[in-house]
Every structure is written in structure tokens, then in C-alpha cells.
Amino acid sequence: MKVLIVDDEPLILNGIVKIVNESMPLGMEVRAASSVPEALDVMKAYLPDVTVTDLHMPEKNGFDLIEEARESGLCDRFIILTGYEYFEYARRALRAGVVDYLMKPVDRDEIAELLKRIAEELPIERDSSGYAIHAQRILAYLDKHYMQDLSLEHLAGLMDLHPHYISRLFKKETGENFVNYLNGLRIREAKKLLNHQQHLTVNAIGQRVGFESNHYFSKVFKKFTGVTPGAYREDRT
CATH class of the missing domain: 3.40.50.2300 (Response regulator)
Structure with a gap:
């Protein structure tokens, strides 16, 4: 300990x-x-x-x-x-x-x-094998469901783990907290859509990757990339 x-x-x-x-x-x-x-x-x-x-x-x-x-x-x-x-x-x-x-x-x-x-x-689940299994399950779930309304409490209920345990797992496994990891995943997917789905509006792309608010989507996108989603798309057209 x-x-x-x-x-x-x-x-x-x-x-x-x-x-x-x-x-x-x-x-x-x-x-x-x-x-x-x-x-x-x-x-x-x-x-x-x-x-x-x-x-x-x-x-x-x-x-x-x-x-x-x-x-x-x-x-x-x-x-x-x-x-x-x-x-x-x-x-x-x-x-x-x-x-x-x-x-x-x-x-x-x-x-x-x-x-x-x-x-x-x-908790017993902190042994190395249990820890690795939990990390693998949670990260795999996020890869498939990142666009949904997710929280530590939601994941805790699904995985039958404590929210604090999941929070610590994220920090140890990824070097980031849960929100930053999830937002990073969403922004990576948004960049793909901005590059290859020209028919989709910026607002539609934000909603598709899990951001209900266009303002919040733009704010997070700029935090991760240094530019707004619209500017990112213009630079690549």
C-alpha cells in the first residue's frame, strides 16, 4: 500500500x-x-x-x-x-x-x-491481472460507444466497479483523466469526419461524436488541435 x-x-x-x-x-x-x-x-x-x-x-x-x-x-x-x-x-x-x-x-x-x-x-481487483482486464474492457467499450452520453458513474454501473477505481485506472493506464481521454477520442473521430464527410455540417459532426453543444464541441476541438472545427476543415480543402 x-x-x-x-x-x-x-x-x-x-x-x-x-x-x-x-x-x-x-x-x-x-x-x-x-x-x-x-x-x-x-x-x-x-x-x-x-x-x-x-x-x-x-x-x-x-x-x-x-x-x-x-x-x-x-x-x-x-x-x-x-x-x-x-x-x-x-x-x-x-x-x-x-x-x-x-x-x-x-x-x-x-x-x-x-x-x-x-x-x-x-479492493481485490487491484491485482495486476484484474487491473489489466478491467482496463481492457473499459477502453474497448469506449472505442465503440464514445458517441454516447458517458460518465464515470455510467461505466461503474456497467463494469460493477467503483467510479473512483475507474478514475484511477484511467490515470494509470492512459496518463489522462476520464474526461480528457473521452474528449480526445471524440476529437480524433471528429477530425476523420471533417476530412472525409464533406456533406456533414460541423454541428452534425459534433453531435455524431458525442457533443450535444456545438459551442462545447468547438471549444474542446480548439483545445486539442489549436483551431476550430471549421478552420480545420478549411485548411484541408
């Missing part, structure tokens, strides 16, 4: 890392970060199974980290650490779907027991 510890105070950060290293279950890896931007950078390569994060940090706080990490599929399990013993923080942490909420100073036995429980609860 891979653990990321995030705290902006070096003494506290080093102390928590030391506690986790000394009490962690066998086979656990630990990384550290001192800010939300640094944590997000570490996550992109490390993809932690659980992140232990302080709430109160400058510029961006622990809740910002949770939101951005989940949106990008970088981590879906969080333990909140804070020195502020107010119920409102605990309630907001629970709303954010964190695994647990711990007070500073960290109790060695408490965090050791918590990490052990998380390690035992990690």
Missing part, C-alpha cells in the same frame, strides 16, 4: 512520516509533500492508495487537495489531520468522504490501526 503524508510544517511532517514508517504494515511505501501543489505533483507519478493530509495550509488547504485529487483520479482515500478540535471541520470532512478524521498530535497506535484496516480493505 502506498501512503502520502501532506503537511506544511516540516517538524510535524517529518514526525508523522517517522511514526508511519515505524508502525506501518509490511509492504507499505511512504512519500511526503509540504504543500497542495507539491502533493498533486507527487500523486501524478506515485498514485497513493491513501493520503494523510493536514487541513490548514497556505494558499490551498486539505479540502482543496481532496477535491482536485479526486477530480483528476489521483487518489480517492483520505485521512484528515488537524489541530482544530471543532465539530464543523469533522462534519465537513465527513461530507468530503474522508476515511477518518484524526487530531494532532498523532497517536501512533491509532494511525497504525487505521492504515492496517485500509490495507485490508483495498
Whole structure:
């Protein structure tokens, strides 16, 4: 199991890392970060199974980290650490779907027991063979159904997997989050239609590849290619 510890105070950060290293279950890896931007950078390569994060940090706080990490599929399990013993923080942490909420100073036995429980609860499908099979099934489904109204929740229901698991799978397998991968697939198909189906309008092509809004289609197309769909077609005629 891979653990990321995030705290902006070096003494506290080093102390928590030391506690986790000394009490962690066998086979656990630990990384550290001192800010939300640094944590997000570490996550992109490390993809932690659980992140232990302080709430109160400058510029961006622990809740910002949770939101951005989940949106990008970088981590879906969080333990909140804070020195502020107010119920409102605990309630907001629970709303954010964190695994647990711990007070500073960290109790060695408490965090050791918590990490052990998380390690035992990690889904069986994360073994390498199961992971590869799930990735293959999901990517094959998208290749055939990219033009439909798709979401992580829709795929999760079809594949009988958790949306967060699928989100992490996309990041690890493709280097992209789900939305970027799907949009990239749609834009590749749109370019083919713009090149070879001159009788179709730009709006019709956008709808055919899965964009209900012509404005959104143009916006995404320009993001991926640097030009609008109309300009792309004109350059090739």
C-alpha cells in the first residue's frame, strides 16, 4: 500500500512520516509533500492508495487537495489531520468522504490501526491481472460507444466497479483523466469526419461524436488541435 503524508510544517511532517514508517504494515511505501501543489505533483507519478493530509495550509488547504485529487483520479482515500478540535471541520470532512478524521498530535497506535484496516480493505481487483482486464474492457467499450452520453458513474454501473477505481485506472493506464481521454477520442473521430464527410455540417459532426453543444464541441476541438472545427476543415480543402 502506498501512503502520502501532506503537511506544511516540516517538524510535524517529518514526525508523522517517522511514526508511519515505524508502525506501518509490511509492504507499505511512504512519500511526503509540504504543500497542495507539491502533493498533486507527487500523486501524478506515485498514485497513493491513501493520503494523510493536514487541513490548514497556505494558499490551498486539505479540502482543496481532496477535491482536485479526486477530480483528476489521483487518489480517492483520505485521512484528515488537524489541530482544530471543532465539530464543523469533522462534519465537513465527513461530507468530503474522508476515511477518518484524526487530531494532532498523532497517536501512533491509532494511525497504525487505521492504515492496517485500509490495507485490508483495498479492493481485490487491484491485482495486476484484474487491473489489466478491467482496463481492457473499459477502453474497448469506449472505442465503440464514445458517441454516447458517458460518465464515470455510467461505466461503474456497467463494469460493477467503483467510479473512483475507474478514475484511477484511467490515470494509470492512459496518463489522462476520464474526461480528457473521452474528449480526445471524440476529437480524433471528429477530425476523420471533417476530412472525409464533406456533406456533414460541423454541428452534425459534433453531435455524431458525442457533443450535444456545438459551442462545447468547438471549444474542446480548439483545445486539442489549436483551431476550430471549421478552420480545420478549411485548411484541408
